Amino acid sequence: MRTMIVAIAAAFLVGTAGCEFTNSQQKKTEAATAADIATMRDQVARLHVAVEALDREMKRSDRTVRGEIATLQKNLNDLNAASARRLEEVKTELVKKINQIELKRINDKNALNKKMDAIVAEMRRALGPGAATSGGTRTEKGFEHTVKEGESVWAIAAKYRDQYGTTVKAILEANNLTSTSTIHPGDTLWIPVKE
Numbered sequence: 001m002r003t004m005i006v007a008i009a010a011a012f013l014v015g016t017a018g019c020e021f022t023n024s025q026q027k028k029t030e031a032a033t034a035a036d037i038a039t040m041r042d043q044v045a046r047l048h049v050a051v052e053a054l055d056r057e058m059k060r061s062d063r064t065v066r067g068e069i070a071t072l073q074k075n076l077n078d079l080n081a082a083s084a085r086r087l088e089e090v091k092t093e094l095v096k097k098i099n100q101i102e103l104k105r106i107n108d109k110n111a112l113n114k115k116m117d118a119i120v121a122e123m124r125r126a127l128g129p130g131a132a133t134s135g136g137t138r139t140e141k142g143f144e145h146t147v148k149e150g151e152s153v154w155a156i157a158a159k160y161r162d163q164y165g166t167t168v169k170a171i172l173e174a175n176n177l178t179s180t181s182t183i184h185p186g187d188t189l190w191i192p193v194k195e
Helices: 001-076 081-127 153-164 166-175
Strands: 141-148 186-194
Touching: 001 153, 153 186, 166 186
Parallel strands: none
Antiparallel strands: 141 186
16 A cells, blocks of 8 residues: 555656646747747738838829829910910921922932833833843744733733733743742733744
């Protein structure tokens, strides 16, 4: 029995010591948690102050922008009828000048085209009838065709095939072209006529 009492007393002492250890550990954890909460509260307070400062800055900026808009609107409204008429006069003068420049450009272009046509006609006269104008060889019989927008050698050959018996190959050879050559609107091609 005595052994049993000693064992019970020993167990009681060990249990009490464990409780004291657990209470001490719990107090440390509670202190750390309280410190973390205090730090978070401090951070929230600082964020709240920053948000209030931003809100004040936004309100001040809004007032400034609204004031500038009102000033601009007033300045715009201050333009009177005389200023508007003057602007219209300047616009009319500019349109006249632009039209004069455009007319001069067209006249200059027409004059250059006439000079070029005269030079080309003189060169053709100098070369004589049947002379190649594109560097190719020509048959005695044939005629010139001026390429139009969207035309190809194939389309031109098809156009004259039934009437003159011409082919793509004949047009290419007569004009010193290859199947990969490019023709452009305004080019002059010699169209050979099959005899």
